[in-house]
Amino acid sequence: MGRLKLLKQVAAGLARQFGPDCEIVIHDLKTQDLEHSIVYLENGHVSGRQLGDGPSNVVLKALKETHPENLTDRAGYLTRTADGRVLKSSTFYIKDETEELHYILGINYDITKLLTLEAAIHNLTDTDEEKEKEAAPEIxxxxxxxxxxxxxxxxxxxxxxxxxxxxxxxxxxxxxxxxxxxxxxxxxxxxxxxxxxxxxxxxxxxxxxxxxxxxxxx
Known part of the structure; x- marks a missing residue:
């Protein structure tokens, strides 16, 4: 099975697993038409993109990298849509045996409603004692x-x-x-x-x- 076909199979499975709030996108960096790098898309309504759309900032930065072997997968970071919705995103760089970058698999999960629900629950369960505790800074x-x-x-x-x-x-x-x-x-x-x-x-x-x-x- 070809690498792209396998990626599409994985992408379709992820979309079914996590539902309509989870966008799965595949960028083909081997194509000569990089302005239309999206070759596979599930739940594009999350970001408003369509099949055949161009690269994101993540893709552009990857293309500017002169040493693809330095690119490492990144999981669970926050991004934002044009209308302000919050996404939990992950980016996976798919390379060949020589470390040449061929595809990028992106996962963008819309957590806007979950954040609103989390805040509402916290307001109900919050106590004065919790407010007095100082949060430990993240390293x-x-x-x-x-x-x-x-x-x-x-x-x-x-x-x-x-x-x-x-x-x-x-x-x-x-x-x-x-x-x-x-x-x-x-x-x-x-x-x-x-x-x-x-x-x-x-x-x-x-x-x-x-x-x-x-x-x-x-």
Whole structure:
């Protein structure tokens, strides 16, 4: 059985296993038409993509890698759709025996409703004692993982996904990131602004709002 045929079989099985909220996509990097790299797609409504659409940022970064052997699979990271829904994503690089990259298998599970349900349950079960406990910081291996973790914490603090956040909710999340030192990380402003669906100007205005509130309290 050919590698692509086997991947399609696995993709179809995963889609049946996890249901309509789970998108499975295969990018063919051997084709000469990389602007239409998607050769197989299950539940494309999750991201709004269609068969024959072009590469994602993950694919473009993989194509720019001059040493494909350095590409390693990544599982369970967060991504976001254009309309603000939160996805739990995994990316698998399919190479041949010479480490040449041929295909990318992507899994994107829409967890937006689960996050909303989790927040609602937490509000019911939360106690004063739990609130007083200080959360143990997560140990990360690089600043990118650290920034991802801080963004996840800011969303958890607000208690709802970005798609459902008001301006006040986003200001609260931005304040948490600012207080946590997230903006000391290089180019973090671009990533945070993109994640929350706001411009960098708006991002800075939100941090200014926080400064003004702090001055009023003095």
């Amino acid at each position: 990360t291996h690089n600043v990118n993982d650290l920034l991802d973790h801080l963004i996840e914490e800011s969303v958890s603090l607000v208690g709802k996904p970005v798609a459902l956040m008001t301006k006040e909710d986003k200001v609260k999340a931005i304040q948490f990131l600012n207080d946590s030192g997230a903006f000391l990380i290089t180019k973090s402003g671009d990533k945070v602004a993109n994640y929350f669906g706001i411009s960098k100007y708006t991002l800075y205005s939100y941090t200014d709002v926080n400064k003004e509130k702090g001055e009023e309290k003095k």
